[in-house]
Amino acid sequence: MKYGDLILEKKEYDLLKRILAMSKYYKDNSYRASISKLSEELKSAKIVAEKDMPEDVVRFGSIVSIETPFGPEKSYQLVLPDESNIQQNKISILAPMGSALIGYAKDDEVSWQFPSGLNVIKIKNVIQQKIEETPK
Numbered sequence: 001m002k003y004g005d006l007i008l009e010k011k012e013y014d015l016l017k018r019i020l021a022m023s024k025y026y027k028d029n030s031y032r033a034s035i036s037k038l039s040e041e042l043k044s045a046k047i048v049a050e051k052d053m054p055e056d057v058v059r060f061g062s063i064v065s066i067e068t069p070f071g072p073e074k075s076y077q078l079v080l081p082d083e084s085n086i087q088q089n090k091i092s093i094l095a096p097m098g099s100a101l102i103g104y105a106k107d108d109e110v111s112w113q114f115p116s117g118l119n120v121i122k123i124k125n126v127i128q129q130k131i132e133e134t135p136k
Contacts, residue, residue, distance in 0.1 A: 002056075006045040006103030009053045012060050013045065016093065016102070019081065023094050030115045034099035037113070045103055056106035056126045060093065064101055065125040070116065073124060078102065097121075 008016065020039055026032050058064050058078060065075045076091045078101060084092035091098045100112035100121060110121045 002105040002108050003046070003054065006041050007054060007057045007105070008042075008045050008047055008103050009050050009059060010047050011050070013042070013047050015060070016042070019093060023081070026094070030096050030113075031094055033113055034096040035094060038099040038102070041103070054105060055128060058101045058104050058123065058126055059128070060102075061129045062101075063127040063129060064123060066101070067122040067124055068119060070119065075125075077129065 020035060020042075023031075023035055026035065053059070060078060060080070063075055063077045065073055067073045074089070076089045076097065078093060078098050079090045081092040081094050084090055084095065093099065093102060096112065096114050100110050100114075101123065104110050104123055106123055106126045108123050110123070111118060112121065
Protein backbone atom coordinates (compact mmCIF):
# COMPACT_ATOMS: atom_id res chain seq x y z
CA MET A 1 0.00 0.00 0.00
CA LYS A 2 1.54 3.24 -1.20
CA TYR A 3 0.70 5.37 1.85
CA GLY A 4 0.62 2.61 4.50
CA ASP A 5 -3.10 3.02 5.35
CA LEU A 6 -6.31 3.97 3.59
CA ILE A 7 -6.45 7.73 3.17
CA LEU A 8 -9.78 9.55 3.29
CA GLU A 9 -10.70 13.22 3.30
CA LYS A 10 -12.57 14.19 6.51
CA LYS A 11 -15.92 15.14 4.89
CA GLU A 12 -15.86 12.04 2.68
CA TYR A 13 -15.00 9.86 5.69
CA ASP A 14 -18.03 11.25 7.56
CA LEU A 15 -20.26 10.72 4.50
CA LEU A 16 -18.97 7.17 4.06
CA LYS A 17 -19.66 6.36 7.72
CA ARG A 18 -23.26 7.59 7.30
CA ILE A 19 -23.72 5.55 4.12
CA LEU A 20 -22.31 2.43 5.79
CA ALA A 21 -24.57 2.89 8.82
CA MET A 22 -27.62 3.05 6.54
CA SER A 23 -26.55 0.01 4.51
CA LYS A 24 -25.89 -2.63 7.15
CA TYR A 25 -29.14 -4.41 6.31
CA TYR A 26 -28.35 -5.16 2.65
CA LYS A 27 -29.58 -8.63 1.74
CA ASP A 28 -26.91 -9.32 -0.90
CA ASN A 29 -24.13 -11.41 0.73
CA SER A 30 -21.31 -10.03 -1.41
CA TYR A 31 -22.34 -6.44 -0.62
CA ARG A 32 -22.62 -7.23 3.11
CA ALA A 33 -19.17 -8.86 3.12
CA SER A 34 -17.62 -5.86 1.32
CA ILE A 35 -19.35 -3.37 3.62
CA SER A 36 -18.08 -5.30 6.65
CA LYS A 37 -14.50 -5.41 5.35
CA LEU A 38 -14.56 -1.71 4.46
CA SER A 39 -15.91 -0.88 7.94
CA GLU A 40 -12.95 -2.75 9.45
CA GLU A 41 -10.45 -0.97 7.18
CA LEU A 42 -11.89 2.41 8.17
CA LYS A 43 -10.84 1.80 11.79
CA SER A 44 -7.19 2.30 10.83
CA ALA A 45 -7.70 4.79 7.98
CA LYS A 46 -5.77 8.05 7.93
CA ILE A 47 -8.23 10.96 7.88
CA VAL A 48 -6.87 14.17 6.35
CA ALA A 49 -8.01 17.68 5.46
CA GLU A 50 -8.92 18.45 1.83
CA LYS A 51 -5.65 20.37 1.34
CA ASP A 52 -3.62 17.34 2.48
CA MET A 53 -5.41 14.80 0.29
CA PRO A 54 -3.02 13.21 -2.24
CA GLU A 55 -4.21 13.56 -5.86
CA ASP A 56 -3.69 9.86 -6.63
CA VAL A 57 -5.96 8.46 -3.90
CA VAL A 58 -9.34 6.97 -4.87
CA ARG A 59 -12.22 8.96 -3.43
CA PHE A 60 -15.86 9.80 -4.19
CA GLY A 61 -16.12 10.81 -7.83
CA SER A 62 -12.70 9.45 -8.82
CA ILE A 63 -12.32 7.80 -12.19
CA VAL A 64 -10.16 4.76 -11.55
CA SER A 65 -8.39 2.68 -14.18
CA ILE A 66 -7.84 -0.85 -12.94
CA GLU A 67 -6.34 -4.10 -14.12
CA THR A 68 -7.69 -7.44 -12.91
CA PRO A 69 -6.92 -11.09 -13.66
CA PHE A 70 -10.38 -11.48 -15.24
CA GLY A 71 -10.27 -8.92 -18.01
CA PRO A 72 -8.58 -6.02 -19.78
CA GLU A 73 -7.88 -2.67 -18.12
CA LYS A 74 -11.13 -0.78 -17.43
CA SER A 75 -12.09 2.56 -15.93
CA TYR A 76 -14.89 3.18 -13.45
CA GLN A 77 -16.17 6.20 -11.58
CA LEU A 78 -16.80 5.71 -7.86
CA VAL A 79 -20.21 7.19 -6.98
CA LEU A 80 -22.88 7.34 -4.30
CA PRO A 81 -25.22 4.30 -4.26
CA ASP A 82 -28.15 6.08 -5.94
CA GLU A 83 -25.92 7.20 -8.86
CA SER A 84 -24.64 3.72 -9.67
CA ASN A 85 -25.00 2.73 -13.34
CA ILE A 86 -22.80 -0.10 -14.61
CA GLN A 87 -23.64 0.72 -18.25
CA GLN A 88 -22.03 4.14 -17.67
CA ASN A 89 -19.14 2.54 -15.72
CA LYS A 90 -20.33 4.20 -12.49
CA ILE A 91 -19.97 1.89 -9.51
CA SER A 92 -21.40 2.40 -6.05
CA ILE A 93 -19.14 2.82 -3.07
CA LEU A 94 -21.13 -0.09 -1.58
CA ALA A 95 -20.49 -2.48 -4.48
CA PRO A 96 -17.64 -4.93 -3.85
CA MET A 97 -15.43 -3.15 -6.42
CA GLY A 98 -16.21 0.31 -4.99
CA SER A 99 -15.59 -0.80 -1.42
CA ALA A 100 -12.32 -2.37 -2.50
CA LEU A 101 -10.97 0.80 -4.15
CA ILE A 102 -11.85 3.69 -1.81
CA GLY A 103 -8.83 5.13 0.01
CA TYR A 104 -6.22 3.25 -2.03
CA ALA A 105 -3.83 4.99 -4.44
CA LYS A 106 -2.39 4.68 -7.93
CA ASP A 107 -0.06 1.65 -8.19
CA ASP A 108 -1.63 -0.09 -5.16
CA GLU A 109 -2.70 -3.72 -5.45
CA VAL A 110 -5.85 -4.58 -3.54
CA SER A 111 -6.91 -8.12 -2.59
CA TRP A 112 -10.69 -8.30 -2.18
CA GLN A 113 -13.41 -10.92 -1.98
CA PHE A 114 -15.80 -10.69 -4.95
CA PRO A 115 -18.78 -12.90 -5.84
CA SER A 116 -16.35 -14.79 -8.12
CA GLY A 117 -13.84 -15.29 -5.28
CA LEU A 118 -10.70 -13.57 -4.00
CA ASN A 119 -9.11 -11.35 -6.66
CA VAL A 120 -6.35 -8.78 -6.91
CA ILE A 121 -6.99 -5.35 -8.43
CA LYS A 122 -4.09 -3.21 -9.65
CA ILE A 123 -4.88 0.52 -9.63
CA LYS A 124 -3.32 1.92 -12.81
CA ASN A 125 -4.54 5.53 -12.68
CA VAL A 126 -6.77 7.88 -10.68
CA ILE A 127 -8.43 11.02 -12.05
CA GLN A 128 -10.29 13.27 -9.61
CA GLN A 129 -13.81 14.53 -10.31
CA LYS A 130 -16.11 16.06 -7.72
CA ILE A 131 -19.58 14.70 -6.98
CA GLU A 132 -22.40 15.91 -4.76
CA GLU A 133 -21.51 15.66 -1.07
CA THR A 134 -24.89 14.65 0.35
CA PRO A 135 -26.82 11.49 -0.43
CA LYS A 136 -30.49 11.90 -1.39
